[in-house]
Amino acid sequence: MVKIGGLILGENPLLLAPMEDVSDPPFRTLCKEQGCDMMFTEFVSVEGLIRNAEKSLKKLEISEEERPIGIQIFGSELNSMTEAVKIIEKYKPDVIDINYGCPVKKVVCKGSGAAILKEVDKMVSLTKAIVESTSIPVTVKTRLGWDENSIRIEEITEMLQEVGIKAITIHARTRSQMYKGESDWSYLGRIKENKKITIPVFGNGDINSPEKAMEHKKKFKVDGLMIGRAAIGYPWIFREISHYFKTGELLPPPSIEERVEAVKRHLKYSIEWKGEKNGINEMRQHYTNYFKGLRDIKEYRTALITNNNEYDLLASLDRIVKKYNIESQV
Ligand SMILES: Cc1cc2nc3c(=O)[nH]c(=O)nc-3n(C[C@H](O)[C@H](O)[C@H](O)COP(=O)(O)O)c2cc1C
Incomplete structure (x- = not known):
């Protein structure tokens, strides 16, 4: 049974990835109908939130039918992050997820998203402060590392667990890969073998079919799978994967x-x-x-x-x- 703090997700949970301009409430409704077990909002800028930017505040709007749902934030300044958490608490998400993986320039040039992978101490202290500032479970979504020469994801997972995060999702690419090449899930397999890691570890990257979902789940033993691009225009991916997990049978595609x-x-x-x-x-x-x-x-x-x-x-x-x-x- 996979749990994020007190939140029970069941066996083999399938998560919808946070995707800017995609994972909005209309799209989330369709994914939920098709059996997605947990969803995340698009990332929300903490600087936007504390400045009352309408666009950022709108992204916090979640509904009861969407639960369990996480609100994802990105930022790099401690005070802004904790101030934003106070605003988010009023919307009562099931979790607050911190984005330490976004590779795009407009985010990393401000020290947010994947840029924090270059400052692991800051990543840990920022996370600790956020965890301590709220009673809502805090989770993290990140990548393997900044580039192939600086992959410390196993150690980072241990440190983030130590400061109190309740789950981690790892997109198995480095920032310098952006979305190119294949994701490398072997790091996820090693993290799952590490006895010190007790929080759920969700695998993300390139899951686009029931067979691949099953193969990755079995091989790397992750607690659940997060799916992004394969759900765009194809929310049925969730029912297809969960049916395959339950029965070993492939469903026909939607008519x-x-x-x-x-x-x-x-x-x-x-x-x-x-x-x-x-x-x-x-x-x-x-x-x-x-x-x-x-x-x-x-x-x-x-x-x-x-x-x-x-x-x-x-x-x-x-x-x-x-x-x-x-x-x-x-
Ligand atoms: C259009 C788009 C927008 C994205 N926006 C976010 C985001 O807001 N927050 C985040 O953590 N990741 C974001 N991502 C990354 C995805 O959550 C996911 O990690 C990535 O697409 C790899 O998973 P996939 O191979 O299943 O698509 C975005 C990806 C895409 C394609």
Whole structure:
């Protein structure tokens, strides 16, 4: 039984990764429906929070149906971090997750995200102060190290556990790899063999099928898997993996009706959450994946990413069902 502090996640939990501009409430609703066991918000800037930035505050809004859910923060200044934690507490997340893994320049150049991997002492003292400032369980998401010459993840996991974090998620790449190359889960395997580590260790990086999920779970013995990109436009990855874990059987992929029904609802929630203009714009990044693998989808996808009107978009989606249902009958 996997537990984050007092929070029970069950066996083989599947976690939705925090993803900026993706893991928002509309997308999270679809992943939750498909059996995701725990979710995280997009990362939230602590500097934005303490300055009352509307965009940052909006990211704290979570609902009861989403539980268990973690709010993820990034920052580098101790006072800002603990001040932000006080703001977050009012939203009552199940955990507060600290981002020590974001590789993008605008974050690392301010000393946040993966930049902290270059200052392990600071990482530990910052984490200790955050843990001590709140009664909400604190977790960490990080990478293997800054680059291949400075991988200290095993030692870091021990130190962070020592100062009181309740779980760690490790994206098995270094910062300098960004998203390139293969993730290297062997470090996760070694951390799981380390008897001193008692907190749950979640593995992250490149899980994109039930078979790969099973293979990685068995080989590296992680407590759960966090899934990011494979869920974008394909929330069914959660039900497929959990069904495979339970039965050893592969589920058939979603039908075209199911895909279109999911897209319609995603669009609707997106518009409700962000307003018509932004809701429609931000949905555009999802269409490619929702309809991946369908022959001759390009013309239909173009209609979806160029149209600004909800009714026209719904009509385009209906045309997709019609086309592919007819094709499957001939
Ligand atoms: C579009 C996008 C946005 C992301 N934003 C965040 C973020 O806000 N916080 C975070 O910890 N990681 C973020 N990540 C990294 C993912 O959480 C995850 O670690 C990474 O994608 C590797 O997992 P995957 O191979 O399953 O996608 C982001 C990744 C993507 C693709």
